[in-house]
Amino acid sequence: xxxxxxSILVGVLGIILSICVKKYKMTSLIAGFNPKKHDEEKMAKxxxxxxxxxxxxxxxxxxxxxxxxxxxSIINTAESISVVVLVIKIIYCTNKYGLKEN
Numbered sequence: 001x002x003x004x005x006x007s008i009l010v011g012v013l014g015i016i017l018s019i020c021v022k023k024y025k026m027t028s029l030i031a032g033f034n035p036k037k038h039d040e041e042k043m044a045k046x047x048x049x050x051x052x053x054x055x056x057x058x059x060x061x062x063x064x065x066x067x068x069x070x071x072x073s074i075i076n077t078a079e080s081i082s083v084v085v086l087v088i089k090i091i092y093c094t095n096k097y098g099l100k101e102n
Contacts, residue, residue: 007062014055022048030094043098050090057082 020026025044027033033043061079065072 004062004066007065008059011055011057011059011062014051014058018048018051018055021051037100038094038098039100043094046093046098047090050086050093054083054086057086 017029021029022044025040027035027038027040027043027047030043030047057079061075061082065075068075
C-alpha cells in the first residue's frame with residue numbers, strides 16, 4: 001500500500017512539474033537549458049508534454065501493480081522501460097527540435 005501512495009505522489013509530482021514547465025515557462029527547471037542555444041517556447045512544450053506522460057505512466061503502472069500483484073516483476077520492468085524510453089525521447093527531441101533557428 002505504501003508503494004502505491006509513493007508511486008502516485010511521484011506521478012503527481014511529474015504532472016505538476018510538467019504544468020510548471022509548459023504553462024508557466026519555467027525552463028530553469030530543465031537541466032542543460034541554455035537560453036542562448038535553446039528556444040524557450042519549444043523546450044517548454046517538448047519537456048512539459050513528455051514529463052506529463054512520464055507522470056501518467058508512473059500512476060498507471062502503480063494502479064496496475066495493485067490490481068495484478070502476481071505480475072509485479074513484469075510490471076516493474078515495463079514501467080522502467082517506459083520511463084527510460086520517455087526520458088530518451090525528451091533528450092532526443094530537445095536536441096533536435098528545441099534549438100533556436102538561425
